[in-house]
Amino acid sequence: QVQVVQSGAEVKKPGASVKVSCKASGYSFPSYYIHWVRQAPGQGPEWMGMIDPRVGSTSYAQRFQARVTMTGDTSTSTVYMELSSLRSEDTAMYYCARACVKGSSTSAVDYWGQGTLVTVSS
Amino acid sequence: QSALTQPRSVSGSPGQSVTISCTGTSNDVGKYNYVSWYQQHPGKAPKLMINDVNERPSGVPDRFSGSKSGNTASLTISGLQAEDEADYYCSSYAGTYSHVFGTGTKVTVL
Numbered sequence: 474q475v476q477v478v479q480s481g482a483e484v485k486k487p488g489a490s491v492k493v494s495c496k497a498s499g500y501s502f503p504s505y506y507i508h509w510v511r512q513a514p515g516q517g518p519e520w521m522g523m524i525d526p527r528v529g530s531t532s533y534a535q536r537f538q539a540r541v542t543m544t545g546d547t548s549t550s551t552v553y554m555e556l557s558s559l560r561s562e563d564t565a566m567y568y569c570a571r572a573c574v575k576g577s578s579t580s581a582v583d584y585w586g587q588g589t590l591v592t593v594s595s
Numbered sequence: 596q597s598a599l600t601q602p603r604s605v606s607g608s609p610g611q612s613v614t615i616s617c618t619g620t621s622n623d624v625g626k627y628n629y630v631s632w633y634q635q636h637p638g639k640a641p642k643l644m645i646n647d648v649n650e651r652p653s654g655v656p657d658r659f660s661g662s663k664s665g666n667t668a669s670l671t672i673s674g675l676q677a678e679d680e681a682d683y684y685c686s687s688y689a690g691t692y693s694h695v696f697g698t699g700t701k702v703t704v705l
Contacts, residue, residue, distance in 0.1 A: 508694070510641075517598070517684055517699035518633075518641060523692070532692035535596065568640055573652070579688040581631030581646035588640055 475499040477571060479586035485593050490557040493589045495569035502550035503527040506572040508582050509543060509554045513565040521567075523578065524552055532578070559593045566590050599624065599685055599697035606703040607675045615700045617668040617685030623695055625666035629688035632661060632670045636681045644683075645670060672702070680704045 480494040495507060509521040522533035526545040533541050537556070545552045552569060567589045570582035600618040607613040617624065617632075624630055630648045633641035643652055645661040648668065658673045668687070672679055685697035 510696075517682075518686075518696045519598075520686070520694045520696055523694075534693060570640075573643065573646060578692050579627065579629045581629070581643055581686065583643045583646075583652060585640035585642075 475571065475584045477569060477584050477586040479567075479569060479589045482590040483592070485559050485591065487560055487593060487595055489559050489593075490555055491559060491591050492553055492555040493567050493569075493591070494551055494553050495586050496549065496551045497571065497584075498550060500571075501575075503547055504575045506576075506578055506580075507543075507545070507552045508570050508572065509541075510568045510570060510582075511565040512568070512588075513562070516565075518568075521554070523572075525578070526552060556591075559591075561593050564591065564593045596623075596689055596693060596695045599687060599695060601683075601685060601697040601700045603698075604701040604703065606705055607672075608705045609675055609677065611675050612671060612673045613675060613702060614669050614671045615683055615685075615702070617670070617687075617697050619666050619668075619687055619695070621666060623687040623689040624663065624668050626690065627688045628663070630661065630663055630668040631686045632659075633684045633686065634679075634681045635684065641684060675704055677704050 508523040524543040542555045570585040573583035574580035632645040635641045649661040
């Protein structure tokens with residue numbers, strides 16, 4: 474069965490970087506885009522970007538373009554999301570999620586990780 | 596990319612129908628048939644309920660249905676049940692390899 478498992482909670486100081494991992498199993502890892510979505514406390518989800526694990530190509534939301542890097546490792550079926558220059562407003566739950574259509578960059582996402590809470594505090 | 600606009604809350608009694616709107620622009624909802632809807636219970640990850648405007652993934656009850664007209668998509672829950680009380684978010688492909696979520700709607704079962 475499809476599973477998406479993320480790394481554990483992080484506490485970071487302002488200005489630092491955080492790297493969250495997302496390990497997928499139960500399907501052909503290279504064949505499905507992985508998206509990253511964050512959700513600040515009491516707020517709605519915000520799309521951050523996505524990666525095509527097959528070739529490593531990425532697309533980021535404009536507001537994160539300068540600070541986010543998404544990478545993938547097909548040997549371990551894991552994708553990573555690194556966010557730099559953290560500020561208190563980046564405190565949120567960060568989710569990875571798999572696209573529901575093979576090879577599609579336009580489709581919705583169906584399988585979600587459990588979320589990784591990133592807290593930015595001095 | 597601005598968030599899609601949803602009503603803050605809707606409510607209904609058990610058995611009734613409720614409809615949630617999701618208004619975007621001619622560059623996202625109006626241009627692509629890639630609108631999806633997610634249900635989120637407190638402390639849980641979102642769950643896909645509708646994709647491609649009106650397609651229900653396996654396991655989603657048929658009382659959930661989606662539609663679109665122009666720049667506005669809608670999610671209708673027919674025969675409202677207690678377990679449908681949750682937050683609902685729409686999402687759309689927005690071109691140039693980007694996606695956008697809605698502002699969210701809290702559904703209350705009276």
